[in-house]
Amino acid sequence: MTAAPNVHGTAIVIGTTGLLFLGPSGAGKSAIALHCIEEARSRGLFAALVSDDQVLVSNAGGRLVARAPASIAGLAEVRGAGIVSVETIEAAVLQRAIRLVEPPFAERLAPEGETVEILPGRPLPLTRLPLFAGCTAFSTLVAIHPEILAA
Template sequence: MTGQAANVHATAVVLGTRGFLFVGPSGAGKTTLALSCLTAARNSGLFAALVSDDQVLISMRNGRAVARRPASIAGLAEIRGAGIVAVESVPAAVMDFAILPVKPPFEPRMPPENETFLLPSGDFLPLKRLPLAEGLNSFEILRLILPQNADFQGQ
């Protein structure tokens, strides 16, 4: 699917120089987790911005997954129970990882190795499970679970 975009139910963000596609069913905590990571990244001095919330247009360009926002929801995120909020955003970004929010009791306890997220194009993104629980610093956990060669500065 080079060039043609598919609408994916997800939340896409940029943290530093990396793109993250938060995936999962409705109500899984995608937006909450993504916004929490955005705030923590900014507080750490990193660039952080929303690409799109709820609807993400994914296309493949030169072997990379590119996320874009539909114009109708540019710069908006829906916080369940609180409503629609304005969030600093960018129109598009390359996605490097898919993130799956997981809630207690965290089953399975250990995630499968080399887990991937299937994109509509048939391509894959490496998938990481990120705990969503009170008292956890999601951004710091994200930093710890990423491969050592995948920092937030593009190195």
């Protein structure tokens, strides 16, 4: 059996929607993902961390499944504060990748139907999540994808 590839990102689940936050080190993936979890919970939705920083992604029955490496399961790094324990779930089916983008934005509008290849031949729909003063990541994500609240 081949080991699941390790993807640099943070995976969470909101309701039944698995989200994979992507971006370079220091981009804010962990902070935004943890914020989205707390905001979702404050709205009465189930939300949990799957894995922070390293995400093991496997193809199971045509679906991309995220898991945490055993060494970091249940942990998240809060930059500048340290490693914290976070409520997690063992696995989640990924439905969407989220790429954090900061101003100035190179493009006014993201390309329609944009995807990112997570495993060879296995893309996920990609959402660019703009980060700017005065907005909350979760509210912006829900404005772009209201179906997350229905999950």
